Amino acid sequence: MRNLFLLIISIIFISCNDDVLPKPKAYLSLTYPEKKYEKLRIERPFSFEILKNTIVINEANNWLKIKYPDLKASIDITYRPVNNNLKELLTEAEKLVFKHTVKAEEIIPKDFVNPKKRVFGSIYEITGNAASHIQFHLTDSTHNFIKGSLYFYAKPNYDSILPAVNYIKEDILHLMETLEWKK
Structure with missing residues (x-):
């Protein structure tokens, strides 16, 4: 009986030595389609490549909306000609960024610089629960100015949409790298 009592006591002490650790947080595993790009088909004073599975909406004043229906997001692009007002356009673009x-x-x-194609600009990554998570502007500094903003059609929750932001960020960088001004 004494041996049985010692055995039970020793099992209790041995089994209580291990620390109980909480399980680590799991992250949602999302898969996105393979990226294939095509040249913008709408006539504008500029051209660039966009992701094939997006929807491009033609808007007035050479503006565009590039929609990602599966991600409930869009890149809104505004175009303005430069008429000795580059400083004003840059100030306005930065004001829109810092509103967030x-x-x-x-x-x-x-900063983004491609002197060979005369494309100069900046991209801004905005972390946190802001309305827009990426904004950019591009210019040739003499004739053309483009401003772009990434928006999601959902309440901003940065942790939840971060994978989608990173996915679309690649497309924005590709757009910037392939941008060409028409003469």
Whole structure:
């Protein structure tokens, strides 16, 4: 009886030595279609490549909306000719970016320069629960100016949409790299 009692006590002490650890948080695993690009088919003072499975909506004043229906997102692109007002256009573009500072955790600017194609600009990554998570502007500094903004048609929850933001960010960078001004 004494041996049985010692056995039970030793089993209790041995089994209680392991620390109980919570399971790590799991992340949603999303898969996106393979990327294939095509040249913009709508006539504009500029051209660039867009993802094939997007929907391009032709808007007035050479503006565009590139929709991602499966992601409930769009890239809104505005075009303005430069008429000795480049400083004003740049200031306006930056004001729109920094409107998001109320909800943004961080705004990360990166310059973009392609002297061979005369494309100069910046891209801004906006972290946190802001309305727009990526904004950019591009210009040739003499005739053309483009401003783009990424929007999701959902309440901003940055952690949830981060994979989609990163997916579309690649397309925005591709758009910037393939942009050409028409003469």
